[in-house]
Amino acid sequence: MGRDVVVLPTLPEPKGVLAKALRGLTKKPGDVATLPARTHMVMEHRVAVSRLAAYCAETGFALRDEMPATWLHVLTFPLQTEAMAADDFPFPLAGLVHVTNDMTLHRPLRVDEVLRVSVRAGNLQPHAKGATFDMVGEVHVGDELVWHGTSVYLAGGARVAGDAPPPVRLAAPSVAPSQEWRLPGDLGRRYASVSGDHNPIHLNALTARLFGFPRPIIHGMWTHARAVAALGGELPDAYRVRVQFAKPILLPAKVGYGVVREDGQWRFAVVNREGKPHLVGELSVARRGEP
Incomplete structure (x- = not known):
């Protein structure tokens, strides 16, 4: 079966897509066998430097001519929401949990380069708590793949045939923050304004309580971005970074950050006062031609 390609003139406005997605809260996934075979794409995207500057200010990156890898994820996010808000997508967007993220920046990417941005869903799998699937994003300059990212989401309560694969867990560094x-x-509101992710669980206590959180x-x-930015001048020109999201951070908060470099890679964690992880990750130098 071929894959449909939906070409959009510009990246969608995430607020509008999320409003559409909220109308899909009545979706009851139950048994799910497939995901829509569809790619959403914008052929020519030019980065707004003012928005990138605001993003860097909120996440701790220095504003440079080259873009951080996590910013390229932000560019794919509107296409992710567009895909997941579609009527034939089996899961309600508002109930999904982002569990892992894996991205590779293949080379330094300048802010003046023209980008082709695309997103597709795939890799539907059973999970002990429901089902998981991948949202795969790619950024090209011409025919060159310059960034690749995979976000894994959990849809609680869904059922997919087969046995759930064993979980893969990243190890937190054994160092004090x-x-x-x-x-x-x-x-949450400040980051939403620069990232476009206006999910109500991040905005204020009232909207967060609607989804079971006492605070945003x-x-x-x-x-994820703040942990990568904390590497500062050690950050390679091209890198792969993988993270697992653990315990949510309720705002306001004080958290610790610890990092260690060993065996040619950086391992890091964001932890609470008891040392329990909110996020665990690892970053390594990317070699040209690696996936």
Whole structure:
């Protein structure tokens, strides 16, 4: 079976897509066998430097001519939401949990380069708590793949035939946190304004309570970006970074960040006061031609 390609003139406005997705809360996934075979794509995207600057200010990156890998995930996010908000997508977007993220920046990418951005869903699998699937994003310059990312989402309560594969867990570094981050109560709203992710669990206590959280939680991708930005001048020009999201961070909060370099890679974690991880990750130098 071929894959349909939906070419959009510009990246969708995430707020509008999320409003559409909220209308899909009545979806009851039950037994799911397939995902739509569809790719969403924008052929020519030019980065708004002002928005990138605001993103860097909120996540701790220095503003440079080259873009951080996590920013390229932000560019794929509107296409992810467009795909998952479709009527024939089997899971309600508002109930999905982002469990892992794996991205590779193949080379430094300048802010003036014209990008082709695409997203597709795949790899539907059973899980002990429901089902997981991948949202795969790619960024090309011409015919060159310059960034690749896979976000794994969990759809609770869904059923997929087969046995759930054993979970793969990243190991947290066995070092004491070297940094303490103080996260203000409005950080979710601030990050939403630069990332486009206006999921109500991140915005205020009232909307967070509707989804079972006593206070708003910060976006996992903010924590991901802040952890990578903390490497500062050690960050390679091309790198692969994998993270697992564990315990949500309720805002406001104080969290610790620890990192260690060993065997040619960096291992890091964001932890609470008891040392329990909110996020665990590893980053390594990317070799040209690697997936």
